[in-house]
Structures are given as C-alpha cells and as structure tokens.
Amino acid sequence: MIRTLISHSFKQQFRSPVWAKNLVANVFLGFAGVVLSIYVLVLGIFLSEILDSLAPDKEPIQLLNGLIIYYFAVEFFMRFFLQNVPVLAIEPYLHLPMPKRKIVHFMLRKSQVSVFNLISILLFTPFAFREVLTTHGATATLGWLVMIFGLAFTIHFLTILFKKKLNEQPNLVLIIAGLFSVVGGLDYYGFLSLSTISSDLFGSIIEQPAFALIPVVLWFVSYRANYSFLVNNTYPEEISTKKKKSKISGDFAFLKRFGRIGEMIALELKLIIRHKRPRSALMISGFLLLYGLIFYPEEQYQQMNWIFLFVGIFITGTFFLQYGQFLLSWESGYFDFVLTRKVKFRQYFESKYYLFLATSTISFVLSLAYGYFGAQIIFINLAAYLFNIGVNVFFVMRIALFNPKKIDLSKRAAFNYEGVGAAQFLIALPVMFLPYVIYAPFLILGIGEYGLLLLGVLGLIGFLLRDKWLDFITKNFIKNRHKIAAGFRAQ
Structure with missing residues (x-):
C-alpha cells in the first residue's frame, strides 16, 4: 500500500496541468537547494574555526552548546513561516478498504524528508566528527548527534501540530509570541541566561550520552501527538463540512x-x-x-x-x-x-x-x-x-x-x-x-x-x-x- 501511495504522489506532481508551467521555477529552486546545501555543508566543516575566531578563550564545543537553544528557537520561527504541512489528497482514500492509520503514518513519515532537517544534519555532523570525536570520543559524538537529530525532528513535528491547531485556536500565535518575548526579555536583561542553560544541558549529554535518549523520546511523543490529531480529525463528513464552513471566518459585524x-x-x-x-x-x-x-x-x-x-x-x-x-x-x-x-x-x-x-x-x-x-x-x-x-x-x-x-x-x-x-x-x-x-x-x-x-x-x-x-x-x-x-x- 505504501508503494501505491508513493506512486500516486509522483503521478499527482507530474500529471498536474501546471507542472510544465512551473518546470523552470522547479529547476531553479532545485539548483538553489543544491547550492544552499553545499554552503551549509562548508559552513559545518569550518564551524570550529568560525567559533574559535568569535571567542578564542572558549572551546568551540562549549560555545556551540550555549548557542544551540538559540539556533532551534530561530529554526522554529523559520519552520512556522516556510515549512509545509504534510499534504495528501486523503479524501479519495477514506472510503476505500485502506487502514486510515497507514495513510496517516505515510503522510507523517514522508514529511520528515524536509530541507530544515537536512540543514541540521549537514551543519552539525561535520562539526561533531571534527571537534567532538577528537576531544570526547565516539560514544559522546554519537550521543551528541542523536541529541541534535532528535531535537530537529521534534521541532519538525511540533511545528506541524502547531500549524494544525492554529486553524482551531488562532490565539496560539499570540501565546507563543508572548512566551518567546518574555523569555527573550528575561535573557536580554540578565534575569535568565539561556546560553548558560543551553551549555549545561547539551554539555551533560557529552558527559552522559544516555541523556541523548530524551530528545528521541520527545521526537516519538511529538510524532504520536500529530498521529492522534490526524486520526481523530480525518473523516469524510468533517472534510466536507470544513469546505463549507470555516471556523475562523469571523463576522466583523x-x-x-x-x-x-x-x-x-x-x-x-x-x-x-x-x-x-x-x-x-x-x-x-x-x-x-x-x-x-x-x-x-x-x-x-x-x-x-x-x-x-x-x-x-x-x-x-x-x-x-x-x-x-x-x-x-x-x-x-x-x-x-x-x-x-x-x-x-x-x-x-x-x-x-x-x-x-x-x-x-x-x-x-x-x-x-x-x-x-x-x-x-x-x-x-x-x-x-x-x-x-x-x-x-x-x-x-x-x-x-x-x-x-x-x-x-x-x-x-x-x-x-x-x-x-x-x-x-x-x-x-x-x-x-x-x-x-x-x-x-x-x-x-x-x-x-x-x-x-x-x-x-x-x-x-x-x-x-x-x-x-x-x-x-x-x-x-x-x-x-x-x-x-x-x-x-x-x-
């Protein structure tokens, strides 16, 4: 069945009436994506030297651990505006003898092939082998990379869930923006040091690689949260109703x-x-x-x-x-x-x-x-x-x-x-x-x-x-x- 869904996804793209019209744009975006990937990979290879030039008195791994929390905060905002919610023309399949759970699993697993996840892999993997491996050993390197990938995929699924929930609860944007503003303000005025917290948290994973399982558990939990939401909100009658009536239309009387x-x-x-x-x-x-x-x-x-x-x-x-x-x-x-x-x-x-x-x-x-x-x-x-x-x-x-x-x-x-x-x-x-x-x-x-x-x-x-x-x-x-x-x- 998975092979059939993959086949249908490709056919949907190539048989689209606008495929030929957008061919040049798609080729250009593909080329830009390859160039961007090369730039990110080069940045990851020379990340140690860049960090050393920024703070010569600190170890690059210690400095990077203090910046990781800011990286993923910025990535969350970028994903919110740029990352696509996994889409599959699911309505034609719902009346067929196909388990809905398999369709939902296919949607979510396919969504993990994302440019943002690729950026995290290309950026941090060379640094891990150049810096962490030479100073802390293979086990610490494996744990540190598992932590990075676990957080990247956790944020991936949290962003999807957040954008899904946004249709029902538009005030979530204000809540999240307020939360980030408060935390950012506390950090800016010195009441809270996010860099110190980040350095201690991710530094402890190098000392105890078993802690890297925590982001993996968060990855699994965020995946299951998306799965439960989609399974419970994907019915033919709900889809047809949503097409007729929007929950956030507003009257503005x-x-x-x-x-x-x-x-x-x-x-x-x-x-x-x-x-x-x-x-x-x-x-x-x-x-x-x-x-x-x-x-x-x-x-x-x-x-x-x-x-x-x-x-x-x-x-x-x-x-x-x-x-x-x-x-x-x-x-x-x-x-x-x-x-x-x-x-x-x-x-x-x-x-x-x-x-x-x-x-x-x-x-x-x-x-x-x-x-x-x-x-x-x-x-x-x-x-x-x-x-x-x-x-x-x-x-x-x-x-x-x-x-x-x-x-x-x-x-x-x-x-x-x-x-x-x-x-x-x-x-x-x-x-x-x-x-x-x-x-x-x-x-x-x-x-x-x-x-x-x-x-x-x-x-x-x-x-x-x-x-x-x-x-x-x-x-x-x-x-x-x-x-x-x-x-x-x-x-």
Missing part, C-alpha cells in the same frame, strides 16, 4: 455601521483570515513589529540614528507594504465579479486604503513602546507613520496596478512566488528611497529634526488630500480594468 466601505473592509478581512498566503502576510507583519529590537538597543546604531527612519517606515507600514503590493492579485480568481458587482470603484479602493490606514495606526500605537529607548524614536516613528499614510501607501496602491499577476489563494504560502512581477521591485524605490531624498539634505546640514518635520508635514498634507489620491488611482484603474481582467484570464 461592527464594521457594518460604516456602510458599504465597512462591509467591503469586512470582506477583505475574511479573505485574509481564510487563506494561507494573505494570512501569512498578516502574521509576518505582527512579528516584524519587533524589528526595532535589532537596532534600538544597540549603541553603535545610536551614533547613526539615520537608520531609525528606515526602521520606522518598515514598522509602521509593514502590512500595506506586504499585502498592498498584490492589491488586485488577491482577487484575481474572481476579478470579473469585482468589475460587475454593485460597488463603485472609488469605494473599492477607499475600503482598501482605510484598511491600510487602520493597520498602520495600530502598528504606530504599538511602536510607542519603543519610547523606552528614547523619546527621539517616537518622533521618528511619528514622521514615518504620517509619511506612510499620506504618501507611501498611495505609491504602493498605484504601482500595484501595473500589470498585476494572478494569485491562486488555495495554494501554500511558503515558497509561493505567484503574483511577483516588475511592480514588486518598483515599489521599493519610492517607499524606501523617497523619504531619504527628502531627509538626507537636512541630515547633512546637521538639522535632521527639520527633515523629519518636513516628512511628517508632507505625509499630513497627503493624508488631507487622500480624496485626490484615491480619485487618481480610481481613474487609472477604470482606464485599464479590461486589460487587467484579460491578463488574469490569460494566466
């Missing part, structure tokens, strides 16, 4: 009080929440609010605070920068309906603008917490926020109308490049460089505060003239709407 525009904003929010790729853009925007922690606490950036303007533009505009660049592409699957429904085109773009305005305002309010690092940061973020809502957002909306590409909302979010075209590269020019064109002369003259003030004033003027901006965007759309629709149909 409070938006109806704002009339037709409020109703359209509610529809936009439902589109975001119900589909993986736009929902991923929203989640990434939430996580990127922490982007300032990379720059604000560091003393070297205090002497080059011109970079804070870039951070402020990014933090207060991260959602419309990610989501707005595909302004029309999100609805490309039913774009003909967009053109024929009883909604004025001006209201269509106005609803999108006010959605972007609301998200930028929320981001700015949350960014006020960065005032802890200095009142100047609040002033910079305010100028960036005003410039975003009065200038940048309209540039993004206008450039997004330039030859938009079709996006299939039913496809995965990770490694999905549908919709990416020339417009996405053009957007970066005005959004990231225009503020500096205005700000740089004042900064050179030593009066950067006046440059920030001018940015804020220009943004405020643009906001007050938003009706003119929206009229301009609407007229351009009306002029090219049939060409855009024909382009979506042709793709």
Whole structure:
C-alpha cells in the first residue's frame, strides 16, 4: 500500500496541468537547494574555526552548546513561516478498504524528508566528527548527534501540530509570541541566561550520552501527538463540512455601521483570515513589529540614528507594504465579479486604503513602546507613520496596478512566488528611497529634526488630500480594468 501511495504522489506532481508551467521555477529552486546545501555543508566543516575566531578563550564545543537553544528557537520561527504541512489528497482514500492509520503514518513519515532537517544534519555532523570525536570520543559524538537529530525532528513535528491547531485556536500565535518575548526579555536583561542553560544541558549529554535518549523520546511523543490529531480529525463528513464552513471566518459585524466601505473592509478581512498566503502576510507583519529590537538597543546604531527612519517606515507600514503590493492579485480568481458587482470603484479602493490606514495606526500605537529607548524614536516613528499614510501607501496602491499577476489563494504560502512581477521591485524605490531624498539634505546640514518635520508635514498634507489620491488611482484603474481582467484570464 505504501508503494501505491508513493506512486500516486509522483503521478499527482507530474500529471498536474501546471507542472510544465512551473518546470523552470522547479529547476531553479532545485539548483538553489543544491547550492544552499553545499554552503551549509562548508559552513559545518569550518564551524570550529568560525567559533574559535568569535571567542578564542572558549572551546568551540562549549560555545556551540550555549548557542544551540538559540539556533532551534530561530529554526522554529523559520519552520512556522516556510515549512509545509504534510499534504495528501486523503479524501479519495477514506472510503476505500485502506487502514486510515497507514495513510496517516505515510503522510507523517514522508514529511520528515524536509530541507530544515537536512540543514541540521549537514551543519552539525561535520562539526561533531571534527571537534567532538577528537576531544570526547565516539560514544559522546554519537550521543551528541542523536541529541541534535532528535531535537530537529521534534521541532519538525511540533511545528506541524502547531500549524494544525492554529486553524482551531488562532490565539496560539499570540501565546507563543508572548512566551518567546518574555523569555527573550528575561535573557536580554540578565534575569535568565539561556546560553548558560543551553551549555549545561547539551554539555551533560557529552558527559552522559544516555541523556541523548530524551530528545528521541520527545521526537516519538511529538510524532504520536500529530498521529492522534490526524486520526481523530480525518473523516469524510468533517472534510466536507470544513469546505463549507470555516471556523475562523469571523463576522466583523461592527464594521457594518460604516456602510458599504465597512462591509467591503469586512470582506477583505475574511479573505485574509481564510487563506494561507494573505494570512501569512498578516502574521509576518505582527512579528516584524519587533524589528526595532535589532537596532534600538544597540549603541553603535545610536551614533547613526539615520537608520531609525528606515526602521520606522518598515514598522509602521509593514502590512500595506506586504499585502498592498498584490492589491488586485488577491482577487484575481474572481476579478470579473469585482468589475460587475454593485460597488463603485472609488469605494473599492477607499475600503482598501482605510484598511491600510487602520493597520498602520495600530502598528504606530504599538511602536510607542519603543519610547523606552528614547523619546527621539517616537518622533521618528511619528514622521514615518504620517509619511506612510499620506504618501507611501498611495505609491504602493498605484504601482500595484501595473500589470498585476494572478494569485491562486488555495495554494501554500511558503515558497509561493505567484503574483511577483516588475511592480514588486518598483515599489521599493519610492517607499524606501523617497523619504531619504527628502531627509538626507537636512541630515547633512546637521538639522535632521527639520527633515523629519518636513516628512511628517508632507505625509499630513497627503493624508488631507487622500480624496485626490484615491480619485487618481480610481481613474487609472477604470482606464485599464479590461486589460487587467484579460491578463488574469490569460494566466
């Protein structure tokens, strides 16, 4: 039966109508994967020298043991956004005389062939043979590698379970983000030393290799947790029900009080929440609010605070920068309906603008917490926020109308490049460089505060003239709407 499922998986790929269309992209991704694997392997071979140059007074193995916990924390976040949930067209098999448990086992075991698991193997195996084997012996080396692989596969299955549970409990993202923020804060301010804990835990495995069985047990437990969840939630009636009704659809009834525009904003929010790729853009925007922690606490950036303007533009505009660049592409699957429904085109773009305005305002309010690092940061973020809502957002909306590409909302979010075209590269020019064109002369003259003030004033003027901006965007759309629709149909 396993051989049959493997055969069906290959046939599903090669007989797909989009296989030939995506052949070049698949070849390119395969080549990029091979190059990445070589780079990781080389990094693993020379990892001892790299660690020795970073901290000559410490043994490389001791330093690496202190960093492993950070490595797997970063890997968890990368897996959350990039790792695919194991997928098999399971519904056609459920009514056949095939044990469901075997189908689920096949799905989970196949998922272990993952690029993230391969990265851990290529990165740490050469280091183990070069460093651990020569200083602690073969038994310690085997135990240390078993520990690494056990943790990698444990995180693999925990990520899958977390993403599965996320559909039923969306608040899990806030819980996990809060947990990591609290632990990271305790570590940053010295109340808790994660590096010391990591060094002691993984160092003890070298001393007592039998402790390496603990990650293996965690691997087995996380596997069984996924298995139990899938077995208990995979029935034909449940699958058909989930297709008809989404548990996280949301009504957003409070938006109806704002009339037709409020109703359209509610529809936009439902589109975001119900589909993986736009929902991923929203989640990434939430996580990127922490982007300032990379720059604000560091003393070297205090002497080059011109970079804070870039951070402020990014933090207060991260959602419309990610989501707005595909302004029309999100609805490309039913774009003909967009053109024929009883909604004025001006209201269509106005609803999108006010959605972007609301998200930028929320981001700015949350960014006020960065005032802890200095009142100047609040002033910079305010100028960036005003410039975003009065200038940048309209540039993004206008450039997004330039030859938009079709996006299939039913496809995965990770490694999905549908919709990416020339417009996405053009957007970066005005959004990231225009503020500096205005700000740089004042900064050179030593009066950067006046440059920030001018940015804020220009943004405020643009906001007050938003009706003119929206009229301009609407007229351009009306002029090219049939060409855009024909382009979506042709793709």
